[in-house]
Amino acid sequence: MAHQWRGVIREYADRLPVTEATKVITLGEGGTPLVHAQKLSELTGSEVYLKVEGMNPTGSFKDRGMTMAMTAAVEAGAKAVVCASTGNTSASAAAYATAAGLKCAVLVPEGKISMGKLSQAIAHGATLLQVDGNFDNCLDIARKLGESYPVFLVNSVNPARIQGQKTGAFEVVDSLGDAPDIHVLPVGNAGNISAYWKGYKEYAAPFETSNGTLPAVSTKTPTMWGFQAAGAAPFVAGHPITEPDTIATAIRIGNPASWDTAVAARDESGGLIEAVTDDEILDAHRWLSSKEGVFVEPGSAAGVAGLIKKHAAGQVPSGKTIVITVTGHGLKDPQWALRTEDGSDVQPVKVPNDVVTVAAELGLEEN
Numbered sequence: 001m002a003h004q005w006r007g008v009i010r011e012y013a014d015r016l017p018v019t020e021a022t023k024v025i026t027l028g029e030g031g032t033p034l035v036h037a038q039k040l041s042e043l044t045g046s047e048v049y050l051k052v053e054g055m056n057p058t059g060s061f062k063d064r065g066m067t068m069a070m071t072a073a074v075e076a077g078a079k080a081v082v083c084a085s086t087g088n089t090s091a092s093a094a095a096y097a098t099a100a101g102l103k104c105a106v107l108v109p110e111g112k113i114s115m116g117k118l119s120q121a122i123a124h125g126a127t128l129l130q131v132d133g134n135f136d137n138c139l140d141i142a143r144k145l146g147e148s149y150p151v152f153l154v155n156s157v158n159p160a161r162i163q164g165q166k167t168g169a170f171e172v173v174d175s176l177g178d179a180p181d182i183h184v185l186p187v188g189n190a191g192n193i194s195a196y197w198k199g200y201k202e203y204a205a206p207f208e209t210s211n212g213t214l215p216a217v218s219t220k221t222p223t224m225w226g227f228q229a230a231g232a233a234p235f236v237a238g239h240p241i242t243e244p245d246t247i248a249t250a251i252r253i254g255n256p257a258s259w260d261t262a263v264a265a266r267d268e269s270g271g272l273i274e275a276v277t278d279d280e281i282l283d284a285h286r287w288l289s290s291k292e293g294v295f296v297e298p299g300s301a302a303g304v305a306g307l308i309k310k311h312a313a314g315q316v317p318s319g320k321t322i323v324i325t326v327t328g329h330g331l332k333d334p335q336w337a338l339r340t341e342d343g344s345d346v347q348p349v350k351v352p353n354d355v356v357t358v359a360a361e362l363g364l365e366e367n
């Protein structure tokens with residue numbers, strides 16, 4: 001009988017801090033496609049795969065962590081949750097809070113989140129406050145609310161989030177049969193690179209559970225390559241950035257919360273965290289939609305932009321297996337697809353209601 005995917009907690013329960021008695025809050029997240037990227041593979045001479053996280057219930061990887069965070073919130077008896085967000089976390093928190101029957105408040109930087117994400121938080125009934133500040137300021141406030149007021153913080157500073165997000169690495173290994181040689185992903189608040197590294201390490205060693213020891217699943221761990229937007233690249237600068245700036249609003253973050261674990265992921269894996277410009281991000285965004293058939297939001301293309309940049313510098317090995325997490329769906333922020341390479345707006349061609357004119361416009365001649 002066909003297997004019905006049950007969400008990441010039930011699928012990976014023995015590797016997560018839950019028990020049989022846990023009341024799981026899920027929308028069926030995870031189990032996302034690992035798509036072979038034909039053109040990136042041809043370009044690099046390596047087998048390149050895209051972990052398409054836009055296929056999660058709210059359209060981003062955040063759902064993997066949010067199922068755990070919301071489950072923990074319910075377990076803790078919380079009545080309300082709060083998060084700071086560049087948009088995707090707020091969309092996910094709002095949806096999962098609805099599923100859990102909890103109130104949800106989200107703090108977002110004013111004017112700097114995409115319409116798709118804003119509409120998700122509103123649709124799911126969250127109280128949305130636009131803060132006169134950036135994401136880092138929002139996170140400061142959210143943390144203080146979590147500490148001193150009766151609200152449960154569901155940002156990735158909550159370890160439950162990282163636990164859920166590590167399942168992305170499990171799925172990659174389960175699909176490929178082993179860990180890839182290189183894992184590439186965008187870096188913003190740095191929770192995801194930390195979570196993937198945790199997942200890969202756990203799968204490469206025996207794992208202690210309450211029911212005994214699980215054997216290692218993979219024979220190795222990958223090298224982790226993270227990419228930040230050039231105007232919001234604190235890991236490249238080596239210190240927080242007070243005024244982060246990029247068109248990739250999802251990763252417009254200057255003071256990443258998971259700083260130490262991201263640096264550990266980079267260094268323990270022998271990897272790197274580098275920067276890509278907004279133009280490189282938009283080129284990669286266009287590459288994915290026009291050459292691979294995968295539509296992502298700009299921030300999600302930072303990893304692909306990084307791979308293309310490293311390839312141009314002669315620094316991508318051939319004959320390897322490379323996985324790139326593309327973190328959020330293109331429909332989150334569709335306006336970027338409607339721009340031509342010279343920056344002008346795409347103007348759809350208008351035609352009369354007439355087959356002969358339409359055929360002529362398409363360059364078709366009658367049989």
Ligand code: F0G
Nearest residue numbers: 085086088089188189190191192327328
């Ligand atoms: N890609 C997308 C689409 C994101 O929304 C984010 C983060 C990242 C990448 C970076 O992941 O923070 O784990 O390094 N978005 C957060 C939010 C900050 O509020 O939605 P990270």
